[in-house]
Amino acid sequence: MKTFGILTFLVLAVGMAVLPLGIGDYGHGVLVGMMSYIVLASAWALFSGPTRYVSLATVAFFGIGAYTVAVLADHLPFGAILVVAGSIGLCVALLVGLATLRLAGIYFVIFSFGLAELVRQLITWFETSVNHTLGRYIFIEVSTAQIYWMLLGLGIITLGLRWWIGNSRLGLAVNAIGDDETVARHAGVNVTGVKLALFAVSSVLITLAGAIQAPRWTYVEPSIVFNPTISFMTLVMALLGGPGRLWGPVAGAVPLYFLFEWIATRFPDQNAIILGLVFVAIVFLVPGGLLSLIDKWRARARAAGEQAHA
Amino acid sequence: MFFSTLVIGLVLGGTYALIALGLTIQYGIARIMNLAYGEITIAGAFFVFLLVSSMGLSPLLGLVLVVPLGFALSWLLYGIVFHPLVKRASHAGQLEIDSILVTFGLMFLAQGLFTMFFGSEFAGYSWLQTPVNLLGAKIAAGRVLGLLIAVLIGGGLWLAMQRTRWGVNLRAVANHPEFAPLVGINRNSAARVAFGLGGAIAAAGGAVMSMYQPFTAVDGGFLTMKALVIVIMGGVGNLGGALMAGLMIGVVEAYVSYAIDPGLTLAATYTIFLGVLLWRPKGLFA
Numbered sequence: 001m002k003t004f005g006i007l008t009f010l011v012l013a014v015g016m017a018v019l020p021l022g023i024g025d026y027g028h029g030v031l032v033g034m035m036s037y038i039v040l041a042s043a044w045a046l047f048s049g050p051t052r053y054v055s056l057a058t059v060a061f062f063g064i065g066a067y068t069v070a071v072l073a074d075h076l077p078f079g080a081i082l083v084v085a086g087s088i089g090l091c092v093a094l095l096v097g098l099a100t101l102r103l104a105g106i107y108f109v110i111f112s113f114g115l116a117e118l119v120r121q122l123i124t125w126f127e128t129s130v131n132h133t134l135g136r137y138i139f140i141e142v143s144t145a146q147i148y149w150m151l152l153g154l155g156i157i158t159l160g161l162r163w164w165i166g167n168s169r170l171g172l173a174v175n176a177i178g179d180d181e182t183v184a185r186h187a188g189v190n191v192t193g194v195k196l197a198l199f200a201v202s203s204v205l206i207t208l209a210g211a212i213q214a215p216r217w218t219y220v221e222p223s224i225v226f227n228p229t230i231s232f233m234t235l236v237m238a239l240l241g242g243p244g245r246l247w248g249p250v251a252g253a254v255p256l257y258f259l260f261e262w263i264a265t266r267f268p269d270q271n272a273i274i275l276g277l278v279f280v281a282i283v284f285l286v287p288g289g290l291l292s293l294i295d296k297w298r299a300r301a302r303a304a305g306e307q308a309h310a
Numbered sequence: 311m312f313f314s315t316l317v318i319g320l321v322l323g324g325t326y327a328l329i330a331l332g333l334t335i336q337y338g339i340a341r342i343m344n345l346a347y348g349e350i351t352i353a354g355a356f357f358v359f360l361l362v363s364s365m366g367l368s369p370l371l372g373l374v375l376v377v378p379l380g381f382a383l384s385w386l387l388y389g390i391v392f393h394p395l396v397k398r399a400s401h402a403g404q405l406e407i408d409s410i411l412v413t414f415g416l417m418f419l420a421q422g423l424f425t426m427f428f429g430s431e432f433a434g435y436s437w438l439q440t441p442v443n444l445l446g447a448k449i450a451a452g453r454v455l456g457l458l459i460a461v462l463i464g465g466g467l468w469l470a471m472q473r474t475r476w477g478v479n480l481r482a483v484a485n486h487p488e489f490a491p492l493v494g495i496n497r498n499s500a501a502r503v504a505f506g507l508g509g510a511i512a513a514a515g516g517a518v519m520s521m522y523q524p525f526t527a528v529d530g531g532f533l534t535m536k537a538l539v540i541v542i543m544g545g546v547g548n549l550g551g552a553l554m555a556g557l558m559i560g561v562v563e564a565y566v567s568y569a570i571d572p573g574l575t576l577a578a579t580y581t582i583f584l585g586v587l588l589w590r591p592k593g594l595f596a
Contacts, residue, residue, distance in 0.1 A: 052403065054410050099584055103591050105403070106343060109410060110542065111587070113345070114535045114580055121577045129571060228531075232414065239411065272422030279415025283395070283408055 013156055020145040028144035032213065034257045035151040039209045040230070041237040041249035042158045046165070047202035049243035050174040051195055053105050057096065057112035058234045060119050061089050061203045063226040065210030067123060070136040070220040078140055082211050089207025090200055092119075097196040120226040127222070135221040142215045150212045158205050162246055165198075174198060232275060233260065239282050242289020251290055314448065315568045316561060321453045323560020324460035325519050329533060330540035330552045331464055332511030336384075338547025339484045339504035342392050343406055345413040347537060348530030349420035350509050354380055354516030355525050356428060362435045362520075369437055373459065373517040377510045384509020388502045391416075396501070417530065424527035434524030452522040459518050463511065468549050480504055484547045532576070539583045545593025555594065558582075 016035075020028050040058060048055050068085035069078075076084070096115060100108040127134050165171045173194050176184035185191050214220065233256070241252025256278070263274055286293065333347050357379065358372030391412060399405035438452035471477035483490045483500040491497055519525065540559055544551025559579055566578040586594060 052407060054407060099587055103587060106406065107542065107587055107591065109343075110535070110538045111580075111583070113538070114576065117532075117535070118577050118580045121573055125571050125574050125577070128573075232418070235411075235414075269426060270422060272418045272425065274422075276415040276418030276420075276422060279418065280391075280412055281415075283412045283415070287408070 009159075013152070016152055017149065020148055025144060028148055029216075030261070032144060032148045032151060032216065033261070034254060035148055035155055036209055036213060037233065037237055037253040037257045038250050039151055039155045039158055040206060040234040041241070041253040042155065042162060043202045043205035043209070044234050045238045045243035045249045046158065046162050046205070047195075047198040048238070049245075049248070050165075050171070050178045051198065052178045053101075053195070053199075054109050054235070055112050055199075055202075056109065056231050056235065057115045057203070058206055058231040059226055059228055060112075060116035060231075061092070061206040062210035062230055063116060063119065063222070064089055064092060065207035065212075066214040066217070066220060066225040067222070068207075069140070069211050069214035070138050070225075073136075073138045073140055073215075078142065078215075082208060085207055085211040086204050089204050093200045093203035094196065097199045101195045101199060102192045116226045116228055116231065120222045123226075124222045135219060137219055138215055138217060140215040144216065147212055147216060151209065154205065154208055154212065159246065159250075161201065161205075166246060170194065170197075229275075232279075236275065236279055236282065240278070240286070240290055242291040245289065245291050248289050248291050311568070315564050317449055318453075319561030319564030320557060321449065321457045321522075321560070322564060323557035324457040325515060326536055326540060326560050327553045327556025328460040328464055328518065329512060329515035330537040330544070330556050331467060331549060332508035332515065333534075333537045334541045334544065334547055334549065334552045335480075335504050335511070336508030337541060339480050340388065340392075340501040340508070341402070341405065341487070342388070342409045342501075342505060343413070344505075344508070345410060345534055346416035346420060346530070347413075347508075347512055348533030348535075349417055349424075350380055350384065350512040350530075351516035351519065351533050352424060352525060352527065352530040353383075353420070354513030355520040356424065356433065356516075357513075358517045358520045359433050359435060362437070369435075369517065369521050372520075373514060376513045376517045380513025381506040381510035384512075385502060385506035387416075387509070388505040392505070393498070393502070396498075417534075421528050421530065428527055430527055432524040432526055434520065437521055450522060456518045456521050460515075463514055464549075464553055467511070468553075471549060535576070536579060539579055542583065543586050543594055545595055548593060548595060551593055551595040 020031060023031075040062070044055060044058055047053065065085045068088055069081050072081045072084060096111065100111045124134065165174065173184065173189045176187060176189055177191055177194060181191055210225065214225075217224065237252040237256045238249040239252065240256060241250065242248030260271070260275075263271055267274070329348075329351055333344065336342055336344050336347065354376045357376050358369055361367045361372040361375070362369050392409060395408045395412065396405060399408060438450065438455060440451050441448045442451050442454060471481060479490075479495050480500055480503070482493070482495055483497055483504070487497060490500070536559065540552055540555045543555035543558070544553070559582070562578055562582060563575040567575055
């Protein structure tokens with residue numbers, strides 16, 4: 001079963017990697033958008049799935065990544081910029097995590113709710129009052145297909161990490177925290193340490209996703225890269241699929257990405273309304289995520305089978 | 311300048327405190343983390359804006375009308391949306407996550423509807439702009455009146471919570487939700503009333519805000535954020551704490567926007583919040 005899982009994963013990865021070869025530049029753009037949300041939703045679920053902390057800080061880290069690229073584009077090679085961006089994301093994650101993660105989850109939700117806005121205000125203030133400009137140009141020679149492949153690599157790393165965490169002692173500890181923090185603490189789990197580690201890993205992945213895509217914008221401004229909708233889209237995608245499962249965020253990201261792309265072209269003004277309705281519908285109709293429905297069907301089929309047997 | 315900035319800050323803080331009062335009641339008593347709270351405030355502001363700009367009525371009449379409407383809307387919302395979630399939740403953590411997600415959805419829904427009906431421009435009307443001299447600071451009369459209304463509503467609410475039977479019941483549910491039913495208090499109806507009351511205060515806050523400050527369809531998110539910070543600073547469910555914390559945030563914002571940059575007000579709020587979290591996570595007055 002395990003080798004079968006790994007084989008499927010490899011085939012899927014290769015399939016995704018050759019996907020851009022047959023299509024044009026518009027297709028590449030669509031693939032980048034889809035892969036970006038696959039990475040974001042999976043990285044979000046890496047922390048929020050098992051710990052059940054609702055993080056709204058996604059775009060804060062995404063924006064930090066993109067803005068780091070904008071600042072350093074003329075000074076460093078792209079690879080080195082990615083390393084710097086990841087490090088900055090790590091530092092911010094540790095700072096935020098240390099302040100909020102040892103407290104009840106609600107403090108974290110509230111702080112992450114405004115973190116993106118806080119970072120946006122600080123950068124805007126710094127750029128206008130110290131540098132006296134707002135907005136930067138990014139000129140880096142990277143094709144859309146190359147960006148897609150980098151994001152695909154990041155996605156494979158994210159899913160690999162999630163799989164590894166789920167099958168290690170760390171995963172056991174994390175799930176214990178999600179079920180009952182007090183019990184986990186009594187069982188000897190370093191609760192704050194585990195939460196902090198997961199939050200840091202998840203944040204670095206999100207920062208990198210922002211950094212990798214930055215060259216696609218050409219012109220970058222705080223209000224563009226810190227667009228709060230990205231946080232909400234990520235959250236709703238992970239929830240739709242089921243954040244507790246390895247493939248849940250992917251299963252949520254792909255259909256919702258295309259749904260929102262379609263809505264954005266057909267009903268551009270009703271975007272927020274539809275996003276809101278999707279949120280409410282998920283909580284009431286599929287509280288455990290789409291993939292949990294498979295379990296339900298299986299259980300029902302099994303029960304029906306046993307009944308027929310008897 | 312020092313003094314007039316203080317007065318401006320207190321006026322601003324009065325509205326913040328009023329808005330935060332409703333949220334602390336909703337979260338402290340009904341135990342619903344309502345992230346769509348600021349949208350009720352904006353709904354109240356739009357309602358008064360419509361009355362004033364298209365029907366030529368007085369904003370004060372708008373305030374009187376908006377309170378029962380805010381109550382009714384939130385009361386219905388609790389029955390339709392949150393009560394099923396409360397019944398379904400196996401533990402408090404589940405309810406918290408569910409309510410956060412649902413209220414997020416409602417926030418988007420409301421912002422989308424506001425934008426559809428009113429557009430994304432600033433809305434506002436001018437009313438009582440004549441400056442009055444308050445302890446050496448020149449300030450628009452509407453703002454002073456706003457502060458007075460905020461103090462009146464907040465003070466009245468505090469008295470009602472402390473001195474009436476009804477207030478004692480609500481506080482009992484806030485402090486010991488599991489024991490309240492033992493002394494004959496209906497927890498469900500107390501939660502529902504508290505949620506409605508919070509909504510009434512949110513709408514009143516919006517009405518007061520509209521009297522002196524233009525607003526947009528998507529301002530609710532900021533208001534919720536500020537109100538949440540104030541609620542945590544004051545201690546969840548602590549009315550006096552929310553009043554003090556609200557005034558403090560208003561004063562700090564006024565000084566930051568006067569001395570450094572108006573674009574940094576939220577950054578200042580969050581710095582204070584971070585300090586409170588590290589130093590006194592149970593609230594400043596615990």
